[in-house]
Amino acid sequence: MPATPENFDVLISGGGLVGLTLALALDQGGLKVAVIDRLPAAEVLEESFDGRATAMGFATYRMMESLGVARHIGEVQPIQQILVSDGRVGSPSRKGGPSSLTLHFDQAETGTGEEPLGWMIENRRTRLALDKEAATRPGITRFAPDEIVDFTILPGHVEAKLKSGQQLVAPVIVGAEGRGSFVRQKAGIRTYGWTYGQTGIVTTIAMDRPHGGVAHEYFLPTGPFAILPLMGNRANIVWSEKTARAQALLAMPRADLEHELARRFGDFLGNVRLDAPVWSYPLSMELAATWAKPRVVLAGDAAHGIHxxxxxxxxxxxxxxAALAEVLVEAANLGQDLGDLAVLERYAQWRRTDTMTLAISCDGFVRLFSNDLAPIRALRTLGLGLVDAIGPARRFFASHAGGAVGDLPRLLRGERLEARL
Known part of the structure; x- marks a missing residue:
């Protein structure tokens, strides 16, 4: 006998950082939410599950505070400065640290005078904090480990069937499972994009000297190399290499890999040592052709995967x-159909320009900086110096990095979403 369907306001496929944050935001706005994730919570909370850390912009961190998540994260590392420079591996003229022509950002660029440029938070800490806050919200029901194996669009609602046999019904379903989104594929939404022939290497290192809250990004010929400060004398490394070279690096003994890290660091932070396992993933651009169809909407990497x-x-x-939650909560407050395409398109239009601008910019930076052609090297180094000398230009880039550009949703302003009784 088939299971009795359970009714919700919103179904979210994917219980990762984006999916669970969305659930909390919708719950704050008074909506009943189901989160379906194929992995058990215990697995995704393990330290070995995800070694990445996030440079969370000051605007997105405001949302974490508004949703009650930040209180569970604990200590986080503020990013006080960002230094961007061009370079070569093992360049003796640099010896680590900024080159003579460096693009420099500090707290003055945020425009508030109070917030740092961002906050470095290990993804595992964010997952734990989201999990703790979600456990306090009776309006959120989590189905994990489980997954949506089929869904049907019907007049007025969508019916989803889970692998466990459970059936769920809601006006709208959100695909937030990442690049391989089942919801996106089932809805027939095409993607377009390309690979970069690069692999991202991620790990955490320990250093002899304090980093001072400074984030570094070196543009090396084979790809960018970022040193992102964590609590203590530690840093998260996001290291892009051509794929064949990355595979060779990943096969190296630990001591040899540490030597390669030191060649890129120089000596300004003293000796560096691996302090965590090493993860890797292919780098590509993948953009959804559309973000919304009747009763179906995408968020996060299901809609846009960038370098x-x-x-x-x-x-x-x-x-x-922040944008999708605000649109859906306002629609519910007005008595509108949450799955109506006109409602979902308001969200898509709100986010489309910002996303495309950043995606195109990132792609351009990758192509401009991931080479060693002398004329281009000279032009881009000069460009870094020119932007650094122009205060409004620095503030423009810092505002984009902090997520404080354009028509900000309420959550990104640190405000709450409220249901109208």
Whole structure:
């Protein structure tokens, strides 16, 4: 006998950082939410599950505070400065640290005078905090481990069937499962994009000297190399290499890999040592042709997967959360159909320009900086110096990095979403 369907206001496929944040935002606005994730919560909370860390923009961190998540994260590392420079591996003229022509950002660029440029938070800490806050919300029901194996669009609602046999009904379903989104594929939404022939290497290192809250990004010929400060004398490394070279690096003994890290660091932070396992993933651009269809909408990497060169992937997803939650809560307050295409298109239009601008910019930076052609090297180094000398230009880029550009949703302003009784 088939299971009795359970009714919700919103179904979210994917219980990762984007999906669970969206659930909390919708719950704050008074909506009943189901979160379906194929992995058990215990697995995704393990330290070995995800070694990445996120440079969370100051606007997206406001949302974490508004949703009650920040209180569970604990200590986080503020980013006080960002230094961007061009370079070569093992360049003796640099010896680590900024080159003579460096693009420099500090707290003055945020425009508030109070917030740092961002906050470095290990993804595992964010997952734990989201999990703790979600456990306090009776309006959120989590189905994990489970997954949506089919859904049907019907007049007035969508019916989803889970692998466990459970059936769920809601006016709208959200695809937030990442690049391989089942919801996107089932809805027939095409993607377009390309690979970069690069692999991202991610790990955490320990250093002899304090980093001072400074984030570094070196544009090396084979791809960007980022040093992102964590609590203590530790840093998260996001290291892009051509795929064949990355595979060779990943096969090296630990001591040899540490030597390669030191060649890129120089000596300004003293000796560096691996302090965590090493993860890797292919780098590509993948953009959905449309973000919404009747009763179906996408958020996070299901809608847009970009190169990590600017550290904005998760920030883009969290900005999607803020906009989508506000649109759906307002629609519910007005008695509108949450799955109506006109409602979902308001969200898509709100987010489309910002996302495309950043995606195109990141792609351009990758192509401009991932080469060693002398004329281009000279032009881009000069460009870094020119932008650094122009205060409004620095503030423009810092505002984009912090997520404080354009028509900000209420959550990104640090405000709450409220249901109208």
């Amino acid at each position: 990590p060169i600017a550290g904005q992937g998760l920030n883009l997803g969290l900005k999607d959360v």
